[in-house]
Amino acid sequence: MQILGEEDLIKYPFLEETKQYIAKLGLTLDDFTSNEFEKVIRRCELRLMSSRYPPELYNLDKDTDLLSFMLAVIIIKASQREDVITKFAFNEARRAEFFLKTERNKNILTYILKRLLNINVYEVDYAIGNEYYEYAIHVKDYVKLSSSLKSVHWKIVNKIISNGLVYLKRQELIRLARDKIFQEIFKRIKDAPTPIVPQKLQYLVDIVRNRPIPKKLYEGSTLTEDPPCAKQILDKIKSGKNLSHYERFFITTFLLKKGKSIEEIVNLFSSSPDFNEKIAKYQVEHIAGLRGGRKKYNVPDCKTLFSQGLCYKDDSCDNISHPLNYKLKKSDGSHDRKK
Amino acid sequence: MIEKNNFLKKAFRRYYYENINKIYAPQRLSEREIGYLTFYPEKMIRHITLKNEGELKALLIHEAPKSVYYSTAYYDDPSAPINARIWKGADLVFDIDLDHLPFKETNMIFIYICNNCNSIFTNLDNKKCSSCGSEKISTISIPTKEGLEYAKDEIIRLMNILIEDFGISKDKIKIYFSGKRGYHLTVENSFYEDSDQHFRLELSDYLTLNGFKLLTTTILNRNIPINELSQIFPLPYEKGWIGRISKSFFENVIGIKLESPNDAYLRTLLQKYFSTVPYKELKLSLEKIIDEIKIRIDVNVTTDIHRIFRMPETLHGETGLLKKRISNIDHFYPLVDAIAFSQEPIKVYVSYAPKFELNEQIFGPYKKEEVLLPEMAAIFLICMGLAKPLEFP
Ligand code: SF4
Ligand SMILES: [Zn+2]
Numbered sequence: 001m002q003i004l005g006e007e008d009l010i011k012y013p014f015l016e017e018t019k020q021y022i023a024k025l026g027l028t029l030d031d032f033t034s035n036e037f038e039k040v041i042r043r044c045e046l047r048l049m050s051s052r053y054p055p056e057l058y059n060l061d062k063d064t065d066l067l068s069f070m071l072a073v074i075i076i077k078a079s080q081r082e083d084v085i086t087k088f089a090f091n092e093a094r095r096a097e098f099f100l101k102t103e104r105n106k107n108i109l110t111y112i113l114k115r116l117l118n119i120n121v122y123e124v125d126y127a128i129g130n131e132y133y134e135y136a137i138h139v140k141d142y143v144k145l146s147s148s149l150k151s152v153h154w155k156i157v158n159k160i161i162s163n164g165l166v167y168l169k170r171q172e173l174i175r176l177a178r179d180k181i182f183q184e185i186f187k188r189i190k191d192a193p194t195p196i197v198p199q200k201l202q203y204l205v206d207i208v209r210n211r212p213i214p215k216k217l218y219e220g221s222t223l224t225e226d227p228p229c230a231k232q233i234l235d236k237i238k239s240g241k242n243l244s245h246y247e248r249f250f251i252t253t254f255l256l257k258k259g260k261s262i263e264e265i266v267n268l269f270s271s272s273p274d275f276n277e278k279i280a281k282y283q284v285e286h287i288a289g290l291r292g293g294r295k296k297y298n299v300p301d302c303k304t305l306f307s308q309g310l311c312y313k314d315d316s317c318d319n320i321s322h323p324l325n326y327k328l329k330k331s332d333g334s335h336d337r338k339k
Numbered sequence: 340m341i342e343k344n345n346f347l348k349k350a351f352r353r354y355y356y357e358n359i360n361k362i363y364a365p366q367r368l369s370e371r372e373i374g375y376l377t378f379y380p381e382k383m384i385r386h387i388t389l390k391n392e393g394e395l396k397a398l399l400i401h402e403a404p405k406s407v408y409y410s411t412a413y414y415d416d417p418s419a420p421i422n423a424r425i426w427k428g429a430d431l432v433f434d435i436d437l438d439h440l441p442f443k444e445t446n447m448i449f450i451y452i453c454n455n456c457n458s459i460f461t462n463l464d465n466k467k468c469s470s471c472g473s474e475k476i477s478t479i480s481i482p483t484k485e486g487l488e489y490a491k492d493e494i495i496r497l498m499n500i501l502i503e504d505f506g507i508s509k510d511k512i513k514i515y516f517s518g519k520r521g522y523h524l525t526v527e528n529s530f531y532e533d534s535d536q537h538f539r540l541e542l543s544d545y546l547t548l549n550g551f552k553l554l555t556t557t558i559l560n561r562n563i564p565i566n567e568l569s570q571i572f573p574l575p576y577e578k579g580w581i582g583r584i585s586k587s588f589f590e591n592v593i594g595i596k597l598e599s600p601n602d603a604y605l606r607t608l609l610q611k612y613f614s615t616v617p618y619k620e621l622k623l624s625l626e627k628i629i630d631e632i633k634i635r636i637d638v639n640v641t642t643d644i645h646r647i648f649r650m651p652e653t654l655h656g657e658t659g660l661l662k663k664r665i666s667n668i669d670h671f672y673p674l675v676d677a678i679a680f681s682q683e684p685i686k687v688y689v690s691y692a693p694k695f696e697l698n699e700q701i702f703g704p705y706k707k708e709e710v711l712l713p714e715m716a717a718i719f720l721i722c723m724g725l726a727k728p729l730e731f732p
Contacts, residue, residue, distance in 0.1 A: 128581060129558070129571025139505065140531065143538045157545045158553050162578035164506025164530070246537050303421050307644050308536055313422060 003111050010060050011099040012112060013069035014092060014185050022070055032071060033200040041204075043068035048075060048084075048208055053091045058098060071204075077189050078197045079208035083271070086240035089185035090273035097178040101171065109170075110135075116177045116184075117145065126160075126167055133160065133167035142166040145176045148242045150279055182242075182273070227326035228312035229305050230254050240271045246308050252287045253299040257324060262288060299324055343721060344379035346728040350718055351378075351654055352403035354679050355396075362399060362652055364392040365409050366527060370427065372417040374647050375404035376656060385647070388418040405656030408647035411525070421645060428532040431501075431539070432648055433546075434640040435493045436521035437486050441635075446486030447520070448693045450479040452724065459691040459725075479723050482520045484696055487673050494522040495668060497634045500546065501526065504579050516673040518655030518662040523648070539642045546641075548633035553581060559622055569609035574602060580632075587628045654679055659718035675699060680715040681732075687717045689726040695719075 009018045032040065043064040046057055069092070076084050103109040114121045119141040126133040137145075139161055146154045160167040168176075197205055226234065233251045236243060243251070248269075255265050262284050269280045282291060289296030301322045305311045320326060355362070365371065374385040375398070389395050399407065410417065412429035437447055451460045455473035467474055482490075494514060501507045507529055515523040531538070544550055558572055575586035575597055589595055593608055613621070640646060649655065649662045663677040675698050689705040696702070702716050709729065712720070720726035 126578070128573050128577050140534060140538065143534075143541050147537060152550045152552055155544060155550050156541045157548060157551050157580075160577075160579045160581060161504045161545070163503070167578070244537070303645060304536070306422050307426060311422065 003108065006062065007060065008108060008112070010062060010065040012096050013066050014096070014181065014188070015112075015115065018066055018070075022066060027067075029074065029195070029201070030198050032067075033198055037067070040064045040067045040071065041201075044071045044075070044204065045207070047072040047088065047091075048204065049211070050091065051087060053095055057095060073185075073189055073192070074195045075197065075201070075204045076208060077192050078195055078205045080194070081208055081211065082190075082239040083213070084208055084211060085186055085189045086273055089182045089189070092185050093178045093182040096181050097174055100174045100177060113173055113177055116180055117141075117173075118180075119145075121173070122165065124165075124167060128160070132169065134170045135168045135173045136165040137168065137173070139164055139166050142168075142176075145180065147244045147246075148179055149175070150245065150248070150283060179242075186241075225326075227317060227320075227323045228314050229302075229310050229323055232310070232312050237268060237271065240273060242272055247310065248283070249287065249297070250300055250305065250308075250310060252284055253297050254323065256284075256288055257299050262290075341728045341731065343727055346731065347405070347656075347659075347718070347721060348378045348403050349731070350659075350680065350714075351405070351656075352400060354654060355399040355403060358679075359396050359400065362392070362396055364389070364395050365651065367413055368392065368395065368409075370413040370415075370417060372410035372412070372414065372647060373398075373650075374408045374410075375402060376406040376408075377402065378405045378656075381405065386418045386420075388416075399653070404653075407650040407653040409650045410645065410647050412644055412646070426644065429644045429646075431507075431526035431529065431531050431534075431542075432640060432646065433494075433497060433524040434517070434521065434637040435490050435497065435524075435635065436517070436637055437482050437490050438480070438520060439635045439637055440490060440493060443486070443489070446483055446489055448481045448483065448695070450481070450691065450693065450725070452477050452479065457690075461693070477724075479725065480520065481693065481695055481723065484672075484674055486520075487516075490521045491668065491671075493635060494524055497524060497546065497636065500634065504545075505531070505542075507531070513651075514665045514668060515651055516661075516663045516665060516671070516677045518649065518660045518677065519658050522665075523662070525648075536642055536644050539644065540638075543636060543638045543641045546634040546636055547638065548580065548629055551580070551629060554584070554625060554629075559625065561618060565610065565613040569606055569613055572609050574605055575600075583632055584625070584628055587632055588625065591628070592624045655722075657722050659715070659722045678715050680713075680718050682713040682715065683732045684711045685714055685717045685732045686711050686729040687720065687726045688729055689720060692720055692725050 004015070004017055006021075009015065009021055012018075031037065040063075043057075043061065044067075046054065047068055050057070072088065076088055100109060100112065103112075110121065110123060113135075117137075119137060122136045124133060124136045139156060142159070143156065152158060156166065230251060233243065233247050236247070237251075252265055255268070256262075260268075262281065265284050266277065266280045269275055269284075270277070285291045287297050299322070300308075302311060302313075302317075302320065305323065306313075317326065369388060369390050372385065373387040373389050373395075374383060375387075376383050387398075389398065398404075410429075411432045413427040415425040415427060417424065440446070449461070451463045452458070453460075453468035453471060453473055454475040454477060456468060456471040458468055458470045460469065463476065466476065468476060498509075498512055498514065501512065501524075502509055507526055511526050511529050513525050513527070515525075517523050531542075534542075558568060563571070573581045573585040575589055576582055577585060586597060589597055589600075589605065589608070593612055595608065640648075651662050651664050653662055654660070655662060659680060660673070660677040661679050663673070665671045665676075674696055678698050687710060689703075689708055689710050691707070692703040692705045694701065694703045697716050697719060698713075700713075700716075702712065714732050717726065717728065721728055
């Protein structure tokens with residue numbers, strides 16, 4: 001069953017189908033050193049070097065799009081720069097989002113959304129006033145897919161829900177797909193074995209390696225004082241990954257308690273690929289109790305972090321029940337704790 | 340005077356002994372953590388595993404606990420320390436308590452006891468004891484029949500939303516009288532069993548309409564002309580909250596009965612309403628509806644995936660009433676159906692009791708007097724700390 005044509009593969013080069021398509025061409029990395037692939041290399045350079053994709057990359061190019069995508073994946077892997085993986089995955093996800101938004105064939109759109117999200121996607125036809133809902137997905141799937149989206153718009157309380165299904169507008173489902181594409185590409189590169197790049201292409205790897213490193217994060221604080229659960233998240237931020245709703249909540253309460261200012265925390269989040277200063281600031285202020293309900297949130301305890309899958313307990317945690325007790329117990333080593 | 344805890348423990352044990360056939364274990368008992376509260380010294384015992392119903396029955400008779408709890412979560416090894424167990428999922432649980440509902444005089448009777456001089460008051464000025472000036476005051480609240488009916492309404496609305504919006508089938512839902520001031524609802528074996536705290540937070544926000552902005556962004560937009568507004572305003576049969584809000588709007592604000600209304604007719608009513616009523620008033624009446632219609636669950640209960648929850652069919656140590664499963668909510672009367680103890684008269688000393696109702700009998704008010712009361716009423720007051728036993732039944 002061939003639903004997708006060649007043009008679709010070019011729009012969505014990360015789909016499984018493209019691997020088969022490329023395999024049929026029987027190319028090896030060495031082939032790219034020959035002059036006939038010069039245009040592919042040019043396009044690959046664009047993919048590698050842009051911090052935001054230029055319009056050029058949105059014009060489909062049959063001859064170079066698939067191959068340059070594939071080559072970029074290999075080069076980035078070889079460069080071992082995690083922040084570039086993030087940028088690249090984000091840019092590709094944005095590019096795909098653009099094509100999904102302009103997709104005229106609804107069958108193809110639905111097919112691709114189903115394939116990408118890997119969940120049941122139902123086509124519905126429901127309108128309230130001027131709001132038109134074309135898709136529905138299960139509320140549990142929805143909450144998972146939307147967990148990194150922070151605006152209240154995405155909370156289920158602001159969605160139409162009936163019989164276990166969340167009703168979504170076309171652009172909303174596409175937005176969820178974009179996050180998923182980001183994660184998939186990121187994971188694909190992360191999990192791939194490190195390739196050996198032919199000498200003639202090595203300069204591409206160097207270009208990536210020499211991209212400026214984003215400004216140092218979380219400076220002025222010694223990471224060793226933080227419990228494993230907090231460290232884990234700070235590392236994630238450092239490598240430019242999106243945090244889940246709860247990770248963000250926890251680390252914000254934690255850093256506030258440790259005396260970090262709102263500005264410092266917002267700044268820390270600024271390397272996240274979908275960073276929006278206004279929203280981030282609002283959220284940090286909200287957690288600090290300066291906004292909304294004016295409720296100041298406490299740092300969750302170990303039990304809660306554990307149930308959220310965020311506890312990375314090791315021996316250094318001893319038997320503490322709250323991450324804020326971590327440092328105390330440690331520096332208090334002279335005392336023998338009573339049984 | 341007979342020692343109170345000793346008296347209650349004996350009474351509770353006798354109840355369990357005589358009614359042990361009415362005890363049944365929650366499903367998958369061996370995968371749940373069990374905990375209980377002892378009478379004296381009052382202590383919480385946790386991290387217990389019970390292999391089967393027999394062990395549960397033995398525990399009830401042997402320990403005669405003040406209160407018994409079970410975890411709503413399932414674990415591989417419920418008695419292991421919390422970080423060492425594998426969490427396998429948890430029932431969805433909801434608690435509706437009169438304490439969380441909007442205050443109404445007729446719903447609860449409040450009594451204040453000074454912990455310093457033992458004086459009892461029915462109202463408290465300045466949070467201080469008016470005889471000795473102490474600020475250490477305990478509050479006792481006794482739910483009334485009206486109050487419990489009011490809470491019942493809330494639990495029924497909750498159940499309907501779980502069914503209609505979340506697609507939970509009715510046979511997976513169990514409703515209980517909590518044994519004190521409200522109702523519990525649990526959902527077992529559902530598709531949502533493995534959902535994490537984040538999901539449960541979202542679910543709670545949905546039910547409590549916390550962060551609800553759907554109307555603000557659409558119809559509550561000043562710039563929409565009346566003609567258009569009456570065309571896009573949601574109608575009562577829309578899905579989810581929007582439909583419920585609209586229904587309440589038509590019934591309570593516009594004031595019509597929604598039997599078989601047709602769209603065109605409803606739209607004319609809207610047109611008429613919007614052209615006479617200023618925008619501000621529309622906004623206010625919608626906000627009022629939203630505030631009334633939300634479900635006031637205790638969010639902490641629903642979002643805690645390691646919660647221990649009162650065990651069904653066991654005695655509540657603060658009332659002597661049962662946490663009772665409800666099969667037909669329209670014909671359930673908590674102050675009749677949840678009574679555990681007998682009509683056997685016992686002599687007690689009552690320091691203070693307001694007029695209260697149990698089993699359709701009216702008692703009180705009493706003040707510093709010896710009274711002969713049926714066991715059920717005597718234990719009720721003793722559990723609340725308002726009376727002391729003078730004899731064993
Ligand atoms: S035990 Fe507590 S402090 Fe240690 S990693 Fe887990 S949650 Fe963090
Ligand atoms: Zn006093």
